[in-house]
Amino acid sequence: MKLERMDKILAARTEYSRKDAKKLVWQGRVRHNGKIATSPDAKVDLQADTLELDGKSLQIQEHLYLMLNKPAGVLSAARDPKQPTVLDLVPEKYRRSGLFPAGRLDKDTEGFVLITDDGDFAHRILSPKQHVEKTYHARIDGPVTDQMRAGFAEGVELEDGTRCRPAQLQLLEEGEQPLCRVVLTQGMYHQVKRMFLSYGRRVTWLKRVAMGGLALDETLAPGEAREISEIELKLLLAKI
Numbered sequence: 001m002k003l004e005r006m007d008k009i010l011a012a013r014t015e016y017s018r019k020d021a022k023k024l025v026w027q028g029r030v031r032h033n034g035k036i037a038t039s040p041d042a043k044v045d046l047q048a049d050t051l052e053l054d055g056k057s058l059q060i061q062e063h064l065y066l067m068l069n070k071p072a073g074v075l076s077a078a079r080d081p082k083q084p085t086v087l088d089l090v091p092e093k094y095r096r097s098g099l100f101p102a103g104r105l106d107k108d109t110e111g112f113v114l115i116t117d118d119g120d121f122a123h124r125i126l127s128p129k130q131h132v133e134k135t136y137h138a139r140i141d142g143p144v145t146d147q148m149r150a151g152f153a154e155g156v157e158l159e160d161g162t163r164c165r166p167a168q169l170q171l172l173e174e175g176e177q178p179l180c181r182v183v184l185t186q187g188m189y190h191q192v193k194r195m196f197l198s199y200g201r202r203v204t205w206l207k208r209v210a211m212g213g214l215a216l217d218e219t220l221a222p223g224e225a226r227e228i229s230e231i232e233l234k235l236l237l238a239k240i
C-alpha cells in the first residue's frame with residue numbers, strides 16, 4: 001500500500017495546481033473508488049484505488065510502463081524540435097512528466113519500445129550485466145550462411161574491431177530477402193545492422209518483437225501504445 005493525499009495526486013497527474021486540485025474536490029468533480037470525494041486531504045492508495053476527474057479515470061500509480069509499437073520514421077528520443085518522437089505517440093491519458101523511452105531503436109526500425117518514468121526499472125532492462133534479451137525480426141539482402149550462424153553464436157566482430165556477445169540467429173523464411181530472428185543480450189548502436197554487415201548483408205527491414213520474455217502485442221497497430229500489466233513486467237525481466 002502506498003498512500004498519498006488526494007490533492008497532491010491530482011496536482012501531479014493533471015494540469016491543475018494543488019490549490020485548484022482542492023477546489024475540484026470541493027466542487028464534486030472527483031470520484032475516489034467510484035464515490036464522489038469530499039475532502040482533498042483524504043488518503044489514496046496509489047496501487048489499489050481509482051480516481052476520476054469529470055468522469056475520466058486518472059493514471060495514479062507511482063510509475064507507468066507502456067508498450068509502444070513504434071512505426072518506422074519516428075525517433076526513439078524524448079523530444080525533438082523537428083521530428084516526431086515516440087513520446088508524441090503516447091496517448092493523452094498516459095501523459096505525465098518524466099516519461100522516456102528505455103533504450104533506442106533506429107528511426108527506420110519498428111516494434112517494441114518500452115516507455116516509462118521508472119529510471120531504476122529502465123536501468124535493469126538496459127544494463128548489459130542483466131543480459132535481458134532483445135529479439136528482432138530482420139530481412140536481409142542475401143542468404144544466411146553457415147558461417148554467419150557460427151559467427152553469431154560465437155560473437156560477431158564488428159568493422160571497428162568490437163567483439164559482440166554471442167547472439168542467436170535463426171532463419172524464419174527463405175527467399176530473395178530472407179527473414180531472420182536475432183536475439184541479442186546487449187544493445188550497441190546499430191548492432192543488428194552492423195552484425196549482418198560484417199558478413200556483407202544489409203538489413204532491409206528491422207522490427208523488435210520482444211524484450212525479455214515479453215512479446216510485442218501484435219494487436220497494437222503501428223503507433224499504438226498500451227499499459228504493461230504487472231505480470232508482463234515480470235516477464236520483461238525474465239530470462240528466456
Ligand code: URA
Pocket residue numbers: 104105106107109189190191192193194206
Ligand atoms: N539494431 C539495429 O541495428 N538497429 C536497431 O534499431 C536496433 C538494433
